[in-house]
Amino acid sequence: MLLTDMSPVLKKCQVLVIEDEPIDLTLIQQVIEAEKIPVHLIPFDNGEGAIQYLEQSSAQAPAPELILLDLKLPGIQGLEILKLIRSDARFCIIPIVILTALEAPSIILDAYRLGCNCYIKKPLDPKSLAATVLAIFDFWLNFAILPEADGRAWSHA
Amino acid sequence: MEERGAMPNNALLSPALHVLLVDDDEGDAFIIEDLLEEIESDIQLSRVSDGLEAMAFLQQTPPYQTAKIPDLVLLDLNMPRMDGRQVLKAIRENQSLCHLPVVILTTSDARFDINHSYLEGGNCYIIKPSGIHKLMSMLKNMSHFWGQIAQLPKPSFGSRSVSSPSLDSSEP
Numbered sequence: 001m002l003l004t005d006m007s008p009v010l011k012k013c014q015v016l017v018i019e020d021e022p023i024d025l026t027l028i029q030q031v032i033e034a035e036k037i038p039v040h041l042i043p044f045d046n047g048e049g050a051i052q053y054l055e056q057s058s059a060q061a062p063a064p065e066l067i068l069l070d071l072k073l074p075g076i077q078g079l080e081i082l083k084l085i086r087s088d089a090r091f092c093i094i095p096i097v098i099l100t101a102l103e104a105p106s107i108i109l110d111a112y113r114l115g116c117n118c119y120i121k122k123p124l125d126p127k128s129l130a131a132t133v134l135a136i137f138d139f140w141l142n143f144a145i146l147p148e149a150d151g152r153a154w155s156h157a
Numbered sequence: 158m159e160e161r162g163a164m165p166n167n168a169l170l171s172p173a174l175h176v177l178l179v180d181d182d183e184g185d186a187f188i189i190e191d192l193l194e195e196i197e198s199d200i201q202l203s204r205v206s207d208g209l210e211a212m213a214f215l216q217q218t219p220p221y222q223t224a225k226i227p228d229l230v231l232l233d234l235n236m237p238r239m240d241g242r243q244v245l246k247a248i249r250e251n252q253s254l255c256h257l258p259v260v261i262l263t264t265s266d267a268r269f270d271i272n273h274s275y276l277e278g279g280n281c282y283i284i285k286p287s288g289i290h291k292l293m294s295m296l297k298n299m300s301h302f303w304g305q306i307a308q309l310p311k312p313s314f315g316s317r318s319v320s321s322p323s324l325d326s327s328e329p
Contacts, residue, residue: 093276105311108310109256112256112258112310113310115278117280119307119309120306120307120308121308135301135302135305135306136306138298138302139281139299139302140281142298143295143298144283145282147272147276147282
């Protein structure tokens with residue numbers, strides 16, 4: 001029998017994911033487990049819940065270090081969530097990766113203007129989506145340096 | 158040597174990614190240019206050596222009237238005349254440039270520089286690796302991520318439709 005829970009005590013990167021499609025969420029989680037990516041997912045299927053989490057987490061537990069944001073959601077839409085996060089000094093520093101099926105050039109442009117850190121088109125087939133998810137975490141965890149959540153102390157707001 | 162998985166370089170299928178490297182270090186710029194060629198990335202590199210030149214390039218003012226606006230800016234922080242922090246601020250405050258993805262690529266690992274860069278609208282922060290293999294691995298990953306995985310903004314297609322998305326971290 002394999003010992004499955006042998007993962008070293010490694011500080012996992014807290015990643016808030018706002019995704020209303022259960023299949024996609026499951027796939028992201030599977031990639032994390034299969035590739036042993038040191039990420040702890042905090043999933044929400046809507047923006048309201050995620051914003052509420054951010055508001056509470058800044059007061060108690062540390063805020064997430066990275067946000068994966070879908071655009072087409074029930075209730076408050078992705079670009080609106082992006083706007084809300086960027087305009088709140090408590091968590092505007094957190095990098096936001098848009099991961100969505102939408103690909104209209106005007107939406108991509110608006111997302112960058114509103115301050116997303118990068119925009120990823122969600123591939124349709126699961127295999128490509130898995131490779132994309134892996135590439136996202138590879139870049140953001142292994143190459144990019146993430147800001148510290150307490151970076152808001154530096155905010156000039 | 159380190160291998161980070163297969164990275165298709167469909168140079169024929171996808172148009173080259175035009176990157177503006179803003180770096181005053183001749184040596185670094187030369188190595189980066191060389192390595193990008195070696196890994197056969199589909200990056201088309203332009204290079205300027207300080208912030209003033211970068212802004213002239215981006216605003217197509219002399220001697221850069223014919224410059225092509227890049228898809229991505231690789232920005233060093235510490236430079237003479239106009240440094241990277243000022244360039245980032247100037248880009249984000251310019252209505253016709255504010256969408257441009259800016260990757261900070263610097264030797265500074267100061268926490269202040271990292272946080273400040275994100276707060277000022279830097280898209281990501283990368284510490285310039287010192288060894289040649291690490292540098293190559295980083296360039297491979299970066300050109301794969303920004304060239305193949307991410308969608309970059311194309312202002313020529315977009316209208317200035319949206320109600321001026323002027324928000325940034327400097328809002329009160």
